[in-house]
Amino acid sequence: MTTQEIDALESQLSSFREIFGRMQNEIGRVIVGHDDVLRHVLTALMVGGHVLLEGVPGLGKTLLVRTLGDVLDLTFRRIQFTPDLMPADLIGTNVILDSDSGARHFEFQRGPVFTHILLADEINRATPKTQSALLEAMQERSVTVGGTTYLLEEPFFVMATQNPLEMEGTYPLPEAQLDRFLFKLLVRFPTTEEFELIMERTTGAEDPAADRIFDGHDVLKLRRLVRRVPISDEVRRQAITMVVATHPAAEQATEMVKRYVRYGASPRAGQAMILAGKVLAVLDERVNVSREDLADVILPALRHRIILNFEAQAEGITPDAILRDVVEQHSLGMAR
Amino acid sequence: MRDLEKFLHRARRRRWFQGTLRRAVSVSLIGSAFGLALGMVGLVWPNEWTSLAAVAAACCGLAVGVATGLLRRPTLMATAVATDRAANLKDRVHTALQLTSAGSLDPYSRLQLRDATRALGNQAVSQLFPWRWPAHGWWATAATASAIVVAMISPRPEAVAAPVIPTAVVLEAEELKADFEKLERVSEDLVSEELSQLARTLREMLNHMQHRSHTAEDAMLELARMSEATEQAIAPFDSLVLEQALHELGEGLGALAGFEGAGHMLANGKYANAEQSLVQMAARIGAGRQPMLAAGGLLESRLGQMAGQADQAGLSELSEALSALRDAIRHGSRSECQAALSRLGGVMGKYGRRVAVARAMRNQLMRLSLAKNRMSPKGGYCRNCLNGGACSGGGCKGRGAGLGLPKMKYAQSDSPSQSAGTAAAMNLYGEQTELAGNRSAESVDGTWGSGDSEIETEVSLDGRQQAAAQYRKIYSKYRKLSDAVMVEEAVPLGHRETIRRYFERIHPDRVEAAGLTVDLGVDDDLDEQAVEDQGK
Numbered sequence: 001m002t003t004q005e006i007d008a009l010e011s012q013l014s015s016f017r018e019i020f021g022r023m024q025n026e027i028g029r030v031i032v033g034h035d036d037v038l039r040h041v042l043t044a045l046m047v048g049g050h051v052l053l054e055g056v057p058g059l060g061k062t063l064l065v066r067t068l069g070d071v072l073d074l075t076f077r078r079i080q081f082t083p084d085l086m087p088a089d090l091i092g093t094n095v096i097l098d099s100d101s102g103a104r105h106f107e108f109q110r111g112p113v114f115t116h117i118l119l120a121d122e123i124n125r126a127t128p129k130t131q132s133a134l135l136e137a138m139q140e141r142s143v144t145v146g147g148t149t150y151l152l153e154e155p156f157f158v159m160a161t162q163n164p165l166e167m168e169g170t171y172p173l174p175e176a177q178l179d180r181f182l183f184k185l186l187v188r189f190p191t192t193e194e195f196e197l198i199m200e201r202t203t204g205a206e207d208p209a210a211d212r213i214f215d216g217h218d219v220l221k222l223r224r225l226v227r228r229v230p231i232s233d234e235v236r237r238q239a240i241t242m243v244v245a246t247h248p249a250a251e252q253a254t255e256m257v258k259r260y261v262r263y264g265a266s267p268r269a270g271q272a273m274i275l276a277g278k279v280l281a282v283l284d285e286r287v288n289v290s291r292e293d294l295a296d297v298i299l300p301a302l303r304h305r306i307i308l309n310f311e312a313q314a315e316g317i318t319p320d321a322i323l324r325d326v327v328e329q330h331s332l333g334m335a336r
Numbered sequence: 337m338r339d340l341e342k343f344l345h346r347a348r349r350r351r352w353f354q355g356t357l358r359r360a361v362s363v364s365l366i367g368s369a370f371g372l373a374l375g376m377v378g379l380v381w382p383n384e385w386t387s388l389a390a391v392a393a394a395c396c397g398l399a400v401g402v403a404t405g406l407l408r409r410p411t412l413m414a415t416a417v418a419t420d421r422a423a424n425l426k427d428r429v430h431t432a433l434q435l436t437s438a439g440s441l442d443p444y445s446r447l448q449l450r451d452a453t454r455a456l457g458n459q460a461v462s463q464l465f466p467w468r469w470p471a472h473g474w475w476a477t478a479a480t481a482s483a484i485v486v487a488m489i490s491p492r493p494e495a496v497a498a499p500v501i502p503t504a505v506v507l508e509a510e511e512l513k514a515d516f517e518k519l520e521r522v523s524e525d526l527v528s529e530e531l532s533q534l535a536r537t538l539r540e541m542l543n544h545m546q547h548r549s550h551t552a553e554d555a556m557l558e559l560a561r562m563s564e565a566t567e568q569a570i571a572p573f574d575s576l577v578l579e580q581a582l583h584e585l586g587e588g589l590g591a592l593a594g595f596e597g598a599g600h601m602l603a604n605g606k607y608a609n610a611e612q613s614l615v616q617m618a619a620r621i622g623a624g625r626q627p628m629l630a631a632g633g634l635l636e637s638r639l640g641q642m643a644g645q646a647d648q649a650g651l652s653e654l655s656e657a658l659s660a661l662r663d664a665i666r667h668g669s670r671s672e673c674q675a676a677l678s679r680l681g682g683v684m685g686k687y688g689r690r691v692a693v694a695r696a697m698r699n700q701l702m703r704l705s706l707a708k709n710r711m712s713p714k715g716g717y718c719r720n721c722l723n724g725g726a727c728s729g730g731g732c733k734g735r736g737a738g739l740g741l742p743k744m745k746y747a748q749s750d751s752p753s754q755s756a757g758t759a760a761a762m763n764l765y766g767e768q769t770e771l772a773g774n775r776s777a778e779s780v781d782g783t784w785g786s787g788d789s790e791i792e793t794e795v796s797l798d799g800r801q802q803a804a805a806q807y808r809k810i811y812s813k814y815r816k817l818s819d820a821v822m823v824e825e826a827v828p829l830g831h832r833e834t835i836r837r838y839f840e841r842i843h844p845d846r847v848e849a850a851g852l853t854v855d856l857g858v859d860d861d862l863d864e865q866a867v868e869d870q871g872k
């Protein structure tokens with residue numbers, strides 16, 4: 001092991017930070033505010049996870065995803081989910097084609113899911129059947145139609161937007177599908193200053209646009225780079241503790257969890273926290289995951305994975321409140 | 337060893353001692369608090385061990401704290417975690433330590449180690465883990481000092497003023513002590529285990545009375561115990577029958593020629609003199625200076641009768657001695673006569689000692705009884721002398737005790753009467769006082785009937801108006817309370833209507849107009865209406 005190799009690695013990590021920063025800046029030219037949302041979206045992209053954005057209409061969710069597609073030199077498709085959207089409309093179907101010789105044969109017509117970046121807009125307006133059609137694509141990176149499995153090209157990145165569940169004409173996403181999303185990000189209403197800036201940019205003569213600065217190969221390279229960031233047993237144990245603590249039957253469960261949670265987060269939540277923590281560590285010029293990284297991502301990584309009981313819904317308790325309580329209770333659970 | 341590990345070893349050493357200090361303080365605080373409590377107990381109830389235990393508890397707390405602190409040496413990993421926290425290094429150090437321990441050689445591990453070492457470069461162990469006096473340090477110090485001070489100022493048992501023994505108890509005990517000594521002297525002549533045991537028991541009881549009886553009641557109890565012990569021991573030495581028998585024997589012997597002197601002494605209860613007389617007579621017969629007792633039917637017969645009487649009285653030894661003397665006279669043997677006289681003298685001396693012991697014991701019982709009488713409330717001592725305190729003076733028997741004044745002496749008799757101590761005085765507290773009470777009995781008869789009243793009830797217009805004004809005031813108060821409840825709380829509509837109608841019914845205007853007495857109960861009509869409204 002030579003010093004040059006270590007220097008080279010340090011240089012690669014430094015360039016990772018630079019690219020990440022450039023992406024943020026490019027997207028920031030179009031999107032006003034939502035810095036945290038943007039940071040987490042890019043973090044999910046870097047670790048190969050999918051993102052669910054939730055917010056009321058008109059907050060720029062779709063624009064954010066579209067701009068990300070513009071910045072990355074990758075294929076981008078958008079599906080507007082509606083109640084009558086069928087699974088075949090999403091993943092494709094076998095169609096009968098006539099050949100020049102007059103013979104007929106089946107040919108698989110690829111659906112919009114065959115892309116690098118997929119924007120599933122208002123995903124909770126489609127029926128659960130159609131929503132579930134994305135399951136295999138998101139987890140296995142493949143689509144099976146008529147007994148044939150078609151692999152999706154990497155990187156495959158799904159960004160779904162959904163309206164709050166309280167709104168009319170929505171179907172809540174099944175838990176299995178929610179678990180496939182690395183993060184669930186809440187898009188909030190902009191501040192007054194941000195609002196002013198949005199008005200200024202969108203009502204002027206120029207239409208702001210982002211430049212392409214990246215391609216799929218770069219994304220895959222960066223993913224490999226990030227995944228090798230080491231994590232100590234202590235910190236890994238802390239991540240596990242936090243996930244286990246969301247289960248009401250667990251010994252580590254807080255009083256709030258025991259009272260308000262029906263089902264806790266799955267092991268995927270732990271994976272999401274650690275992977276995202278690695279990206280944050282590199283961005284913070286570290287080569288190790290820290291507890292602060294875990295605390296930084298616990299809300300987007302776990303808020304959609306814990307299912308609250310009726311009492312919590314009746315009292316207006318949110319998953320975020322429960323997760324903050326878990327962080328507070330277990331932040332000092334390190335070895336002596 | 338790498339710089340990182342060197343740093344961590346230094347940090348661990350420092351944290352180890354800091355942890356030891358913290359534990360020492362914590363455990364010392366507990367031990368000192370316990371010691372302080374013990375010391376306080378010693379202040380209130382002085383005894384031999386509380387002061388020592390208080391100091392020991394404080395010292396043990398400190399020692400245990402130090403020992404546990406030294407035993408719990410922090411691990412390097414724990415030190416690394418603490419370093420991360422103290423320097424806000426975001427888990428760099430403990431991650432590097434783990435990678436180093438695992439021997440990981442990949443570029444990431446090397447880079448991470450370099451990053452951690454670089455981050456630690458600007459840190460100093462003394463800055464990260466500065467010496468601080470533990471949070472409860474001053475409390476522990478104060479508690480330890482207090483425990484030691486309290487232990488030092490706790491009075492020693494010997495320094496504690498012994499409770500005052502009442503003067504009456506002291507005086508009576510001294511009197512009894514002299515009698516006990518006399519009983520012991522008499523008992524020495526008569527070798528008896530029972531008597532020795534009694535003497536020891538009485539001595540112990542007397543000591544107990546002298547030093548532990550803080551009130552006259554305690555002393556009376558001890559006196560009762562002494563009387564009981566003496567009465568139990570006197571039975572085997574009961575000498576009334578013996579004395580009677582010896583008296584008769586003395587009179588009998590006095591009538592015989594040659595035995596006049598011994599018989600007279602025996603009849604008068606001077607047993608030692610009688611013994612000496614018989615022994616001298618035997619010596620003279622042996623030396624030939626006295627003629628042999630003349631054999632004769634009267635002497636033999638008399639001695640035989642006395643031997644029979646002695647046998648009937650249960651004095652077999654005396655009977656045998658008399659029979660032996662009779663036989664010796666009958667045989668006309670000088671030597672036998674001498675031996676028989678000596679034997680008779682010895683028996684008399686022995687009986688004499690037994691009688692003396694019995695007399696002493698009876699005398700003892702009498703003394704105990706007298707002491708009990710004197711220590712009764714009307715026995716002659718003042719209240720202070722009985723309960724502990726300065727003598728009130730006057731006619732108290734304890735007057736002048738402890739002031740160097742001569743204490744009272746009781747007349748002693750060396751020849752008490754035969755019946756002395758054999759009777760029990762039932763009236764322990766003496767006779768009733770002769771002083772006539774200056775009382776005047778007066779009979780008071782109550783007067784039956786209504787009598788005069790201090791309160792007059794008037795039915796007047798003023799009174800009615802006053803009552804009405806008061807009623808309005810109270811009505812207004814409760815009406816406001818009711819309205820407030822109806823605004824603040826979710827009262828069902830039916831109940832609201834019932835309440836509203838209730839207050840309308842008892843409104844002062846309505847009541848005054850009707851000239852009715854207000855009935856605050858809800859009538860049936862209202863109840864039915866309320867139920868109906870609620871149903872709707």
